[in-house]
Amino acid sequence: MPSLDRTSPIPLYHQLKQALMARLKQGEFRPDRPMPTETELMRTYRVSRITVRQAMQALEQDGLIYRVPGRGTFAKEPKISRRLTRLSSFSQDMQERNVRVASRLLDFRQEPANGAVAEKLDLAPESPVWFIRRLRLADGGPVAVNLSYVRLPRGQSITVAELETAGSLWALLEEKEAQPVEADQTLEAIAAQPELAKLLDLPVGAPILLVEGVVYTRWGVPVEYFQVFNRGDRYKFVLHRTR
C-alpha cells in the first residue's frame, strides 16, 4: 500500500527509510519484536536488497532498530535522545524537546577575524567575518549565550532581516550555499564570569556548560566557529553514540 515514488529525485532508500520511520513512530513495530525481514521489504516495496539494506543501515545508525545476524531486525524502545545524534541546531534541538524558545540579538556586525578565530575558520588573520551574539531564551528565561563567527563564500553577505526571516542561522547558511553537514566540538564545564552571569541571571561562579566548535560544509570548508555558554541547571546535552 505505501508505495515509493520512482519519479521523485529523492533516493529510494531514503523514501524507504522515511516510510519505515513513520511505521515505527506509529508503533506498528513493537520494541524488541521482529520487524519485516529484508526479503519481505524487498517484495512489499519492490526494491532490491541493497536498497533495503541502505535504508536499514540508516535506521540502525539513528538508533531506531538493531539487527542480529541469523535472527532478524528488531525495533528499539523509542527514546527522545535517539534522534539527537544528528547534527542539529539550537532551534531544532529545542523544537524536538517541545520547548518554547526565543532569541535576543545582542550583536550583529562584520569584523576582522582575530588570530584564534581566523585559525579555526582557516582564514588569513584580519579577514572579514560576521560576528553574531545571541541570548537564547526558553519559556521566558535565559538559557544560553551564543557567539557565532561566520565565514561566507566570497561575495555572499547576510543581514539582520535575513537572519530573522530564516528563523535560524543554519537555515540561512543553507540558502547561502554553505550548508553545515558536520562539526568538531568540545564540551566542558566552566564557572560563570561576571558578564556572563549577569546575562544568564546567575550568581558568579555558577556552573556553565560550554560547547565550542567548528562547523563544516560538505566540502570540508569551515563556515562557523561558535561558542555556546549554557546554564548548567537548564541544559543537558544528549548524545547517542555508536561503535
Place this chain on the structure above:
Amino acid sequence: MPSLDRTSPIPLYHQLKQALMARLKQGEFRPDRPMPTETELMRTYRVSRITVRQAMQALEQDGLIYRVPGRGTFAKEPKISRRLTRLSSFSQDMQERNVRVASRLLDFRQEPANGAVAEKLDLAPESPVWFIRRLRLADGGPVAVNLSYVRLPRGQSITVAELETAGSLWALLEEKEAQPVEADQTLEAIAAQPELAKLLDLPVGAPILLVEGVVYTRWGVPVEYFQVFNRGDRYKFVLHRTR
C-alpha cells in the same frame, strides 16, 4: 602491492579501510588533494565497486575524507578529535591523548539495584547488579570519579582481580559476552558537592562536567549505567558529529 587477504575472516571492506587509513596516516594523501578514485581502488585492490564504497563510507563517517559528486574524494586535515567519534572508554580516550593514567578502586560490590538504576538497566527492582566506584588519576592528580552499575548475563560474575588484569571495565565486559557497542549519554555542568570536591581536590561549588549514560550490547541489552564526574578544569569532551 598492499594486497588484501581473502582467506581472512575480516571483511574485505574493513581490510581496505584499514589499508587506506594507514596510507592516510603516513601522509601519502595530502589534505584537500584528490585521493585515488573508486575505479582506481577497484583495480589496485581487485575488489568490486560496492566494497570500495563500503570502505569509503566508513572513512567518511569517521571524518577522515570527504567526497564531492562529480569531482572526487579528498583527504581531510588530520585532527586528533576525529577519531573520538567512536564509542570509547576512559582508558582508550586517555591513551589517545597520551596521558599517563591510573585508577583507584574505591568500591566494588554486588548490591540490589535501586529504582533508578533498575529502570536504566531494564531490570526488576532489587535485582543484583555490580557496583564499581573508581577515582581516575591523570599524571598523578585526580580528574574524575566514576560510578558504574553493571548488569551481566545470567550466571556471569566478575572479580576485582579480573577487573585489574583486563585493564578496563569494557575489556572485561567483552570477555563476558557483553560487548558494549552503543550508548545513550547526557552531559551537563554541575557544582561540586562536598564529598565529590574532597575526592577531586577542589573547592565546593567548582564546576564539574557530569557525563551520565547507559551502554548497550549489540542486541540492545543494557549492560552498564554510569556516572562520571569530571573536573571541569582538567577535562574536555571532544566530539565529531555528522549529519
Place this chain on the structure above:
DNA sequence: AAGTGGTCTAGACCACCTC
C-alpha cells in the same frame, strides 16, 4: 566528451540461528 561519485539491480555465498 570523459570522468566522478550517487544510486540501483539481480544474483551469489557465507555464518549463524531457529525449528
Place this chain on the structure above:
DNA sequence: AGGTGGTCTAGACCACTTG
C-alpha cells in the same frame, strides 16, 4: 532444513564537474 542478516560481485544509469 530453512530462514536471517553480512558480505561480495558485475553491471547499469544518472547528475554533475572538468577539460
